[in-house]
Amino acid sequence: MGETDEDLWRKCIAGNADAFGMLFDRHADAVFRYCLSRCGSWHDAEELVSITFLEAWRQRNRLRPERDTVLPWLLGVATNANRNRARGSRRHADFLARLPHSDPRHGESEADHAESVASRLDAERAVRELLDTTAGLNDGERDVVILCLMNGAGQEEAAKALGVRIGTVKSRLHRARAKLAAMNQELDPIEKLDTTIVEARMS
């Protein structure tokens, strides 16, 4: 079995860049999905992943991993990075200038390229539609909806990511569900969104 997150993070604290690379490899997909579901733009999500990991490296001494995974903490860093995106972009401007953005054409035929572009647009549109449904929620409620309902994080993980108590997550989730259900009632039958379907689909 490979090294645990805890082992790798201790190496990161000691300045081991390769261990950091392994953690990136392990969690980049989950962080990317989370960033995409926060900002709704593929391009911005790619940048946000980089800012998140750069900030994680910068703040590596603040985290003392106690559990098996550092993912909740990374998602917390991503949450703050998204809120302070303008500041983060300025701070990491040099790095972002060197950042490659994915080119769906790389190593693909024309047909595959078209399919890649279509699937990205599809992903962006679906995320934006879901974000639209959270328009009536406050920031705290939206945070838990994105984490728990859209990204499948457990309530305990969400609490860690957001730096709040698990009870707060539960109550925010409860309020968010109630608001979503109420908003659903107001829509025409054809536009009604079955929240259970959304949850099943996105988690």
Added chain:
Amino acid sequence: MNLSEVTYPRDTKNRVQNLLVQEARRTPKLIPRWRKPAMLTFAGLALAGTTAAGVYVAMAPVEDKRDIRCYYRADLTTRLPVVGVPGETKNPYITTGIFIAGFDTENNPNPEDRNAGMKQVVDPINQCSRSWDMGNMHQTGVNDDLIPEGFVSPAPGAMPTGEGVRDQNGKPLFPDPAIKASGNYIPFLTACVVDNTVAVIPGPAEVCARLGIPTLEK
């Protein structure tokens, strides 16, 4: 669309990972607060004892120079696609060396030595320059962007005809006049150290520091 099926594009992921690792290598290690005053004192003493404080450049020796890595790009981690084998990747470098003529592999006195039968390479820059000239480094087009605009590369399959071609240090690529140069582009190369092995990387002298690795000690 199912969000759980969305993944960070692999190509971008590899390159961002590489950039992040490089960035992390460049970041100075965190020093416990209690050690900082001592560090400053020693740094002060060191500065006081020298007349010129220049830019610090890490250097490292390599004892065994029988296998030399020639990197395709100034990039230590991104594995490159193998042309014609979709999904397959290869190292970001090729390994070169010089065989000892007449070495009897059947009677290898040291079978554990993976480099048995190879000579120590005295001039790694010259060695890799030859690989670049012969086109070994250009095969997959992964570094076409390093070739200056207007440079005329030889036609594929053309016979080598170049005479008197020298490397960046003025040494002949092929001292034997019977061996001609192919004329492929040779970038400026710098010898660094990776995994206790000589790594010859396209780029200026500071490329090793930029990648967070030591320069080869001469």
